[in-house]
Amino acid sequence: MHHRFRSPKPLGMAIAAVLGLGLGVPPAVAAPAADTDPVPGLVAGADTGAPQLVTGLAERAPGATAADAARSHLAAHQDRYRVDPAQLVETGTERAADGRRTVRFAQRHGGIAVFGAAYLVHLVGEGDGQRVESVGGKYFTGLTAPTTQSVPDEVLRRLALGAVEDPAAREGATADDHGLVVLPGGTGRLARHFTVRGTDPAAWAAKAREVFVDATTGVIALAHDARAPYRAAGAGAEAGGTAGSAAGAVEPATGTAPDVHGNPVPVNLGRLPDGTYRLTDLTRPAVITTYDAAGRDFLEVRGGMPTDLLPVASATPEFPASAAATGAANAHVNAGIVYDFYRDRLGRQGIDGKNGPITAVVNATSFGESMRNAAWDGRKMIYGSGGDKEYPFAVALDVAGHEMTHGVVESTAGLVLAGQSGALDEAVSDYFGNAIEVTARGLSMDDPRAALLGESLCRTGTPEACAGRRLDDRRTTVDDYVGAAADIDNSGVHLNSTIIGGALWDIRRGLDPLTADRLVYRALSEYLTPLDGFVDARNAVLAAGRAMGLSRAQLRTVVGAFDAHGIKQGWQRRIGADSRVVLGDIPSSLVAPDVAGGRWVAGTSGHGFGGSLGVLTGTVAGSAEPVALSPQDGRSHGWPATDGTTAAWVAMGADANGVWGWEVLARPVDGGPLRSLRRAPYQVLSDVRVAGGNVAFRVSDSTAGRARPALSVNGAPVVEIPLPDGHDAADLTLQGDLLGWIETWTSGERTVSAPTVYSIAKGKVVAQYVLDGAAATTAGQARLAGGRLLWVERPDGGGTGSSIRSGAVDGSGVTDLVTGSAADRRDIVGLTASDRAVTFSHRFRWEGGAVRNAELPKLWQLPLTGGTPQRVSCNRGGQYMPAADRGTRVLWLDATAGRTDLVAREHAAGTC
Template sequence: MPRLPRTTGTFALGAAAVVTLALAVPPALALPAAGTPAPDPDPVPALVTGTDTAAPQLVTGLSEPAPGDPAPAALAHLAAHPDRYRIDTGELVELGTTQGPDGRRTVRFEQRHGGIPVLGGQYLVHLTGQDAGQKVQSAGGRYFTGLTAPTTPAVPAATLRQAALAELPDPRSRDSAAAEDLGAVILPGGGGRLTEHYTVRDPAAGTAREVYVDATTGTVALAHDARAPRPATAPATSPATGPADGLQPATGTAPDAHGRTAAVHIAKRADGTYQFTDLTRPAPITTYDADGRDAGDFDRVPVPADAVPASSPTPDFPAATGEHGATDAHVNAGIVYDFYRDRLGREGLDGKGGAVVSVVNASDGGKPYPNAFWDGSKMVYGSGGPDYYPFSVALDVAGHEMTHGVVAHTAKLLYLGQSGAMDEAIADYFGNAIEATARGLSMDDPAAALLGESLCRTRAPQACAQRNLADRRTTTADYLGTRYSIDAGGVHLNSPIFAGALWDIRRTLDPLTADRVVYHALTDYLTPLDDFLAGRDAVLSAGRDLGLTKRQLRSVAAAFDAHGITPGWQKRLGTDSRTLLQNVSNGMATPAVARGHWLILGDGPAGTGLYTGTVDGHGTPVRLSPEDGRIHSWATTDGTNAVWAAMGGPRGAGQDVLTAPLSGAGPVRSVFRSTSTAQQLGNARISGTDIAFTVSENGRTRPYLSHDGGTPLALPLPEGHDVSELALKDGLLAWNETWRDGDSPLVTVPTLYSVAAGKVTARYAEHAPAGTGPSSAVSLTLAGGRLLWLDFPADHTRRATIRSAAPDGSGIADLLSGDSPNAPRSTVLTASDQAVTYQVDGDKPAGGWTNAALPKLWQVPLTGGTPQRLSCDRGGQYEAAADQGTRVIWLDATAGRTDLVVRDRPAGIC
């Protein structure tokens, strides 16, 4: 289903470190010596090393005594094996202990650094037996070693909140938006980052975002679509429901959306009327009618006090109850509840018999809303419309949304990238499993694999289905590589890959066994930041716990194999680029390169900072920026030295333009320092002994230049003129000069300044083709003795034209016309002395995003010619930076993560 305004867990559509640490296999789990006969292969690995940590991700095959109460015994076990686990048990806090039907117990711990929760930091210990016979069977999860992040914020709370609100794309929404402070969180990666976690809700757009603001710099460290449950202190619903409120169990009838009469469990009020509250289970099930109100009124907030459950003066409810979808939601909620209780032993979504709440008949600003979502505490179903029934009609959709509630109370999978895709996949799996079980569908029935096939009023079920779990998608053929800006990194787009593997397991094993295995993996193995491979290991480990034979385990492994969820699958995607740095997750990371040396903001062994390395991949990346609590970014290099801006940090730290040699052997030197909170530094550029940057103050931006290592001086500008963007190379400084003559539109003119002459030597007037109207010049760059820029028409009727001009202001020419089918559609432009590289953003296809529609890089000779694809990597390609010749580095999302990669020459036609 196309993504609609609600992004909080809609039915339709990492803070990871740079360096991976290897972990030696403990002697007790050593591999067989060379030459010894191999045992019967076991699909469940004995040990899985962790990434970005020295602690193992999974240790299985144990049988070690651990007598006593489960939580203290589990903690003592971890402490007794420091060489195996590499865990400081003083950082672990018990989240809870669950017990399976066979008596097996799982203790889940949360990692806290200085008392502050670590995002995704959870470790689990699995116990069997009782009392003195209790033993540890396995352990694993994610524990991040080497954390050194501070635990006290350096930035005022008001500033952090404003930074979170600034994450909203529309500034007009910030006054009405809400930023709920959920407390401090440590983001893992290197030494970690202290952040403040906010949920930002934009009522106008109907969106909610999880935003983590760096508490030492005041900048956004991570942001993604909302999915996490609300804090336990927040009321889930209001008003409360239950016998204590004067409600008494009753039965009645109500028509469903198709006009059929259904028997319903209801409650009788003290005044003799009736409402949709089912009191026959430990958890009350209540269904509210939004009566056409906007879905945003119910999104991540308690049910408004003026909203009431579906009601009737008699036990026989009126036709509107069915037309609005209330009857189907109420009945389906009971079916889902019973599936989890009777089949899997779970009492309610939270496992504790907590209230189950549904809201139906929600609109999209008064318009039909064909969608549904779990908001962290309840289900909200759209009204449907002329083409769709209310979304509560489909049992598999209800099962999908309610399963999100189960995930939120167990593994708490982070809603982005592969972890978010597994969240969606598990919701898809159980949604379909619940419907197939309730309807008595055979696993051979093609309809069993369809999700949402019963939603359409007129179209055939196959055409209406939102996803098909039997469509055989694989990582190598179908994984959509995108950054977090599209579908939170592909949470819906890539979920069918993992869901398909789970569905194949249900077709291979008997359905009940498969359901119990997947449920055990979710509740007792998965942790918030797990990826597809960790999901595979979790399911296999759960299968062995539940007594699957080796033959059955091999069939489970074969299901994952068939969907390409195998070790090293990212390396089999057919990429034609070389990886320089993996898991570049910082949203402010923009690479720079010159003379074979790259530079980027990243997370490394010395924490978050500017790291440099060589494009040949030799050597270890070197950190250039000091550890002073400030954000160091917007860096560039001339291949010998780097220059960047440092800002934020502790009060009084000030802002600096800093420079340092790429070797890391020389000192970090301040070129310009500002202690004024009214000033903002940016656009730092370097070429030999010349450094340029901008200073913005009181709404005006001016260029500064340090020539031959001298004191930076502000360059003169006519009154009312400003600059934006800078380019500096070989004694030439370029900027975009802007001004407005009276009420006329803003004028933007590329301007060239000669460092040697100390004056402006050329201004490049607008060069738009006749009849196209005014244009806007952006992305200035100097290469091959020429100035280049992108020229976008103000009316956005065409793509951008790549313009080139001589340094004396003459010879303005179109290197590539905006009429070209491969002309730029973004502001990314970079060039060497031989070639110009630019980014083409595709339009989202009518059928949804594809790899082909994601941004791709193209290259054209500096002298003109036919554009060629720089790389045939199938995923998104972002933030290109040109080196020498035709070599380019960029951020590539093809491999299921964002990597810094390089290619030496264009690939041509893909």
């Protein structure tokens, strides 16, 4: 669910990593010495020639409007900012209570919006007396991406729908087309943006997802949780629409309604012409209305709402005791408290800054069960019904403040919900949620409850046990950052939020709380931009402090808070790792590397390829710079394989004749002629493998849905290996004269999995192990090594209790290398093998609560003949997609340092 109070299930993709931006580690000024200015004067940008921040200015900038003055200033100092004013579009001007104005510009490339790019100019004064005080944001220089798509719209739409992995969710899914956008990073990448929505409420992936498809190649370039509101099938009035449109026919009134404990509390009401009353507060410029979902699933009320869903109502101004169970009165009162906090304390006019309607929906459920969470869906708050152990989530004022602050973030900085920017979004929402409750309740900052979020929700238990998060957990980047890749919590947006949130809370402890609240709000509304990370936030808060006129001592308090949580330049390098980086900052963890004979290949964007995927090769020893194997022909080249002499990979996109499709290419790793093995405009080519001049790959028929192996022997034309009708092949593996795969077919009501070995010389299958377990038993990740075929077996088809089994290539028997059971939670997600060792990556399946580094995938290794697995690396973050070289050497993608690196180790570390 978007913007959850509590951590979601594993999902998402890291924005900064995918875009190839080194965000969060800009070359900023180090922590100041005692006699230096705590505020950095200049912070260089990452992956751009435009500075991230310039402060300490006092330059005249006359103009009829603030926007005119800001644009003229940027034009007059292009040598300083490297910004082309012609590529800027004003998106709004924020006026602070002291009259200071912030002009926000969005970047365009050839008229197309650049994702996450925003540049800000801060001014004081009016008319000819205007002066620029600071400038900053993210403006990407060097963009040369095309501005015309080459893949047809309908093909891009189908590819976006295909990004929904769950078949149940994909059935009937829709894709709303938002047009073209340029993804920054290197030379940029032209993509088409879709919001994909599933329709099956039983499938988790039914949530809305933002999917960006490369408009020149068809590759999924980026995907993350949706910010745009979800409109369920049959949705009617927009959130808040009923209250707003009917306000003229409703008279203000007062009454009482029972809170969740049954105590009557005063509430502002709306009296309808028929004499009935409803929870509509007309006493503030923003109309506040509370609805009762009456147990409907959150998918039905997300974004838009069914036309028959009405505000909570009563025949008299004293609402009946039955209204207590939903927490509706709590939600209604809490919304007013949050509004008043932002208006009276910070000068903000409602969630959107324009006194737009404020809407809450209480008593929502999730997939037929109690919803133990709360969410901001882009238009309103949705509160879960709670359960036997928890009150309805509308009860907690700090949770209400958290969710409503998500709306404030969305209409100011617009932080992207992934990686560090997403964690910053959660942190700011935590901060203001707690600040609102502490202020309204009159609590001291030293009160043990002050730093707890959601501590009032539990029906039983202590506040500490009840809290969803706490801002005094003392977590730091170096000691506690969770190195999650794309598949966990949008790269840790909830898992890492208290690192930066704790720093903000410490600022509130160290300064006067009102000063701290205004400082954090000013940083949010005037300095932060969508792709900002932790270090950007530090610089934004310090710059806001200078603008507010904080003293040197106060600014040092701010610096001390960030330092205490390890939020300073280059913090990733201080985490420590026992692996050696072979290729740093891989923009995607979704493209597996390969290695043989000390030569590696990897698919990556950036690193000379600009925005498209390309194939690099280099030596494990790192004796020379990596070189590009794939041509820069406008297509995406990835999914490579190598035997140490030859590399092969798949190219996707339109060729020189404008024909779009897939192509398998091969080339010697030391350079040489590029060979085309197969072109297929209407077939998907994947799963490439190379061994001794032979190249194998999988051919999937996009219409019939069948997949079969294809093989080129020593450069000969490709021959497809026939399979029985109804059979599919996946997980190809190639070694010498042998080709292996996992063959599947349907027998009755069950799917049969059969690890299979095919002799190239004999032209026939020489071994096939038909699994004889329960109907749900499946196999995958086939690997040939040492005269045996290895595979991963899942007894329940879902990953619990994964095992690694091994069969002789002549079909003479099966042994167990790693034994799992339904009782354990191990999920093997990566398998590779050399002539001596088997290496696998496993994680413990997520079962709710916070995901820790210990539960992320880790690499283990054991002899090919069997033995006790040992840890390959003691790196604490996620370890993905291992590739075995000779002996015990292994390469993998590692997310420990808050980015994804290709790393290597020669031997297992043993016990960590």
